[in-house]
Amino acid sequence: xxxxxxxxxxxxxxxxxxxxxxxxxxxxxxxxxxxxxxxxxxxxxxxxxxxxxxxxxxxxxxxxxxxxxxxxxxxxxxxxxxxxxxxxxxxxxxxxxxxxxxxxxxxxxxxxxxxxxxxxxxxxxxxxxxxxxxxxxxxxxxxxxxxxxxxxxxxxxxxxxxxxxxxxxxxxxxxxxxxxxxxxxxxxxxxxxxxxxxxxxxxxxxxxxxxxxxxxxxxxxxxxxxxxxxxxxxxxxxxxxxxxxxxxxxxxxxxxxxxxxxxxxxxxxxxxxxxxxxxxxxxxxxxxxxxxxxxxxxxxxxxxxxxxxxxxxxxxxxxxxxxxxxxxxxxxxxxxxxxx
Amino acid sequence: xxxxxxxxxxxxxxxxxxxxxxxxxxxxxxxxxxxxxxxxxxxxxxxxxxxxxxxxxxxxxxxxxxxxxxxxxxxxxxxxxxxxxxxxxxxxxxxxxxxxxxxxxxxxxxxxxxxxxxxxxxxxxxxxxxxxxxxxxxxxxxxxxxxxxxxxxxxxxxxxxxxxxxxxxxxxxxxxxxxxxxxxxxxxxxxxxxxxxxxxxxxxxxxxxxxxxxxxxxxxxxxxxxxxxxxxxxxxxxxxxxxxxxxxxxxxxxxxxxxxxxxxxxxxxxxxxxxxxxxxxxxxxxxxxxxxxxxxxxxxxxxxxxxxxxxxxxxxxxxxxxxxxxxxxxxxxxxxxxxx
DNA sequence: CGAGAAGTTGAAAGCGTTTTCACAATAATA
DNA sequence: TATTATTGTGAAAACGCTTTCAACTTCTCG
Numbered sequence: 001x002x003x004x005x006x007x008x009x010x011x012x013x014x015x016x017x018x019x020x021x022x023x024x025x026x027x028x029x030x031x032x033x034x035x036x037x038x039x040x041x042x043x044x045x046x047x048x049x050x051x052x053x054x055x056x057x058x059x060x061x062x063x064x065x066x067x068x069x070x071x072x073x074x075x076x077x078x079x080x081x082x083x084x085x086x087x088x089x090x091x092x093x094x095x096x097x098x099x100x101x102x103x104x105x106x107x108x109x110x111x112x113x114x115x116x117x118x119x120x121x122x123x124x125x126x127x128x129x130x131x132x133x134x135x136x137x138x139x140x141x142x143x144x145x146x147x148x149x150x151x152x153x154x155x156x157x158x159x160x161x162x163x164x165x166x167x168x169x170x171x172x173x174x175x176x177x178x179x180x181x182x183x184x185x186x187x188x189x190x191x192x193x194x195x196x197x198x199x200x201x202x203x204x205x206x207x208x209x210x211x212x213x214x215x216x217x218x219x220x221x222x223x224x225x226x227x228x229x230x231x232x233x234x235x236x237x238x239x240x241x242x243x244x245x246x247x248x249x250x251x252x253x254x255x256x257x258x259x260x261x262x263x264x265x266x267x268x269x270x271x272x273x274x275x276x277x278x279x280x281x282x283x284x285x286x287x288x289x290x291x292x293x294x295x296x297x298x299x300x301x302x303x304x305x306x307x308x309x310x311x312x313x314x315x316x317x318x319x320x321x322x323x324x325x326x327x328x329x330x331x332x333x334x335x336x337x338x339x340x
Numbered sequence: 341x342x343x344x345x346x347x348x349x350x351x352x353x354x355x356x357x358x359x360x361x362x363x364x365x366x367x368x369x370x371x372x373x374x375x376x377x378x379x380x381x382x383x384x385x386x387x388x389x390x391x392x393x394x395x396x397x398x399x400x401x402x403x404x405x406x407x408x409x410x411x412x413x414x415x416x417x418x419x420x421x422x423x424x425x426x427x428x429x430x431x432x433x434x435x436x437x438x439x440x441x442x443x444x445x446x447x448x449x450x451x452x453x454x455x456x457x458x459x460x461x462x463x464x465x466x467x468x469x470x471x472x473x474x475x476x477x478x479x480x481x482x483x484x485x486x487x488x489x490x491x492x493x494x495x496x497x498x499x500x501x502x503x504x505x506x507x508x509x510x511x512x513x514x515x516x517x518x519x520x521x522x523x524x525x526x527x528x529x530x531x532x533x534x535x536x537x538x539x540x541x542x543x544x545x546x547x548x549x550x551x552x553x554x555x556x557x558x559x560x561x562x563x564x565x566x567x568x569x570x571x572x573x574x575x576x577x578x579x580x581x582x583x584x585x586x587x588x589x590x591x592x593x594x595x596x597x598x599x600x601x602x603x604x605x606x607x608x609x610x611x612x613x614x615x616x617x618x619x620x621x622x623x624x625x626x627x628x629x630x631x632x633x634x635x636x637x638x639x640x641x642x643x644x645x646x647x648x649x650x651x652x653x654x655x656x657x658x659x660x661x662x663x664x665x666x667x668x669x670x671x672x673x674x675x676x677x678x679x680x
Numbered sequence: 681c682g683a684g685a686a687g688t689t690g691a692a693a694g695c696g697t698t699t700t701c702a703c704a705a706t707a708a709t710a
Numbered sequence: 711t712a713t714t715a716t717t718g719t720g721a722a723a724a725c726g727c728t729t730t731c732a733a734c735t736t737c738t739c740g
Contacts, residue, residue: 020689021726021727022728023688025727026689026728032687032688033688034689038688038689053726055461056395056399056727057396058728060394060696060725060728061729062727065396075415075425075428076421076424076425076625078416082416099439102425119392256626262631263633286596286599288570289570290630291606291631292606347696349696350696350697361696361698361720362698362699362721363720372717375717375718378719395697396695398696398698400695400696400725402697403698
C-alpha cells in the first residue's frame with residue numbers, strides 16, 4: 001500500500017534486471033518484441049520493486065494522459081450518478097481512468113470545467129446532458145473521441161446516446177389510458193431552455209400523441225410546465241386544481257416532480273391512487289419506497305454509462321462503435337388505479 | 341474554447357516576449373522577481389497566444405500535480421454528493437482541481453481506487469467515510485495533507501471532520517420525548533462493520549442516553565439493527581410489529597431507512613404521524629417531499645465539503661488548520677405528532 | 681553458403697516545465 | 711569611490727518516460 005520511501009523509476013528496473021530502460025519500456029508497453037528471458041527479468045524486477053510508472057513522465061513523452069474526461073451536470077442527480085457508476089464500471093478494466101467534472105447545469109461553469117479537463121489532456125470525453133452548443137461539440141469531436149449522453153446533437157448523431165423519450169412517454173400515457181383514465185394531466189419538464197433539455201418536449205409529445213391515438217384531444221388545461229424540480233411538481237397541483245378541469249391521473253415528466261405532485265395531493269387530501277393516479281419518469285431509487293410505490297419509467301442509466309464507456313474505449317482503439325437508441329421500460333407499481 | 345491547432349509552449353511565449361523561458365516560468369509561477377516591463381511582455385504574450393502550461397511537464401518538473409484526490413463511497417448518495425459539491429466549491433478558486441474516485445463501500449475497491457489516485461500523484465487527499473484501516477491512514481497522513489470526513493480515526497483526530505452524531509441523535513430522541521412519546525423504537529444503522537460506520541453506534545448511544553435521561557430504560561425489543569438501506573427500514577417494521585411491544589414513535593438512523601419504514605407502516609395501514617411518529621437522519625433532498633414531510637436531522641454536508649477543502653488547502657500551504665466537530669440540526673416537519 | 685529480411689537491443693533525442701547555477705547589473709554599505 | 715550585498719536573467723541540468731535510430735543478431739530462402 002504505502003509508497004516506498006524513494007520513488008523508484010524505470011532506471012531502477014533497468015539496473016535490477018540488467019537491460020536498458022528502452023527495453024523495460026518496451027515490455028511494459030507491450031508494443032515491441034522482447035525476448036522471453038529479458039521479459040521475465042523485467043517483470044520480476046517490476047514486481048519486486050513494486051514499480052509504478054510516473055504518469056506525468058508517460059504523459060509528457062507519449063502525449064497521452066490515459067484518462068477520459070466525464071462531465072456530469074450535478075453530483076447528486078440520481079439519473080446522472082447512475083450513469084457515472086456505469087462509466088466507472090465500463091472503464092475499470094481498461095488502462096484508462098475517468099476524470100470527473102461537474103457542469104452544474106450552467107453553461108459558464110461547464111465551459112470552465114471543460115477547460116480544466118482539456119488542460120489535463122484527457123484522451124476522450126463523455127458529456128452528460130451537456131449545455132454546450134453544437135459548434136463547440138463538433139469542434140471537440142474533431143479533437144478526440146467523444147460521446148454525448150442524454151442529448152442529441154445534429155451532426156453528431158453517431159456520438160449521441162439517448163433514450164427514446166417519446167416512446168417511453170407514449171407508453172406511460174397508454175398505460176394510464178388502458179387503465180380507463182380519460183382525463184390525464186401532464187406536468188412537463190423544462191421546455192424552453194434553448195437546445196438543452198429537449199427531453200421535456202419529447203415526453204410531452206409522447207403524451208399528446210398517445211392521447212390522440214386514443215381519440216382524445218389533449219387539453220392545454222391539463223398540461224402545466226414544470227422545471228424537473230420537486231417544487232414545480234408541488235406547484236403544478238395548485239395550478240391544476242385552480243384551473244378546475246377534472247382529471248383522474250397525472251403523468252409527471254420525472255420522478256422528482258411526481259414526488260412534488262404527490263405532496264401537493266396529500267396536502268389537499270387527495271388520495272393516491274384512489275382519487276388520482278400518478279406516474280413518474282426516471283425510477284429514482286427512492287420512488288420504489290414512496291407511499292404508494294410509484295409507477296414510473298425506468299431508464300437503464302447504469303447500462304447507458306457502460307455503453308458510453310465502451311464506445312469511447314472503442315474509439316480510442318480505432319475500433320468501430322455504435323450507440324443504439326436505448327429504450328426505457330415502464331415499472332408498474334402501485335400509484336395507478338384501474339378505473340372501470 | 342477550442343484548443344488551437346498547434347500546441348503552444350513556454351518556448352513560444354519566450355520568443356514572443358523576447359525573454360528566456362526561465363523568465364516566463366518565473367512570472368507565471370510568481371516565485372521570483374522579474375522586472376515590470378518583462379513581466380508585462382510575458383503576460384501579454386500569454387494572453388495573446390492563449391497559452392496554457394502543459395500540466396504533465398509541470399508535474400514532472402515540479403513534482404506537484406496540483407490536484408487533490410477525493411474518495412467518495414458512492415456516487416448517488418445524497419449526503420456524500422453534497423459534500424462533493426462543497427469540495428468542488430471550496431477548491432474552485434485555488435489552483436488545485438479535484439480528482440474523484442468511488443470506493444463503493446468496499447475495502448478492496450477503495451484500495452484500488454486509492455492506488456489510482458496515488459498513481460496520479462495527487463498532492464493531498466480527502467477521504468469520505470473511508471473503510472481503510474488506521475494504519476494505512478496514518479501512513480498516508482505522513483505522505484501528504486489529509487482530511488477524513490465522516491469518520492474519526494484514533495491518532496488522526498486533527499484530520500477528521502465529523503458531525504456530532506451522538507448529540508444530534510440525543511436531540512432527535514428528546515424531541516420525541518418532549519412531544520409526549522414514551523415508547524420510541526430505533527432502527528439503527530450498520531453496527532457491526534468493524535471500525536467503519538460507527539455513526540450507527542453513536543446514534544444508537546444518543547438515543548439510549550436520551551431515553552435514560554428521561555427516566556426510561558431503553559428496551560432491546562424496540563431497537564432493531566438496520567443497514568442504512570431503505571430495504572432494512574421496511575423489514576424493521578415487520579420485526580418491530582412481530583415483537584409485539586407497542587411504540588408510538590420511530591427514530592431511524594437515516595432517512596433512507598425512515599423511508600423504508602414509512603412504506604412498511606403504509607403497508608400495514610398504520611398512519612404517520614397519527615398512529616406512529618417518525619424521525620430520520622440526514623435530510624435527503626426528497627425527505628421534504630415525503631408524505632408527510634419528514635422530520636429529520638440535517639447534517640451540513642455542503643459546508644462540510646467546503647471546510648474539508650479549506651483545511652486541505654491550508655495544509656498544502658503550510659498554514660495551520662482546524663476541523664471543529666460540526667453539529668447537526670433538527671429539521672422539524674410533519675412526521676411527528678404531539679401526544680397529550 | 682550467402683544475401684537480404686526480420687527481430688532485438690541500447691544510446692540518445694526528445695516531451696515542456698521547473699530549478700539550480702553562474703554571471704551580470706544594480707543597489708546598499710563603508 | 712571602492713566593496714559587498716541584492717536582484718534579475720539566461721543557460722543548462724534535471725524530471726522519468728517513449729520513441730527514433732542505428733547497430734547487431736538471427737532467420738529465411740534461393
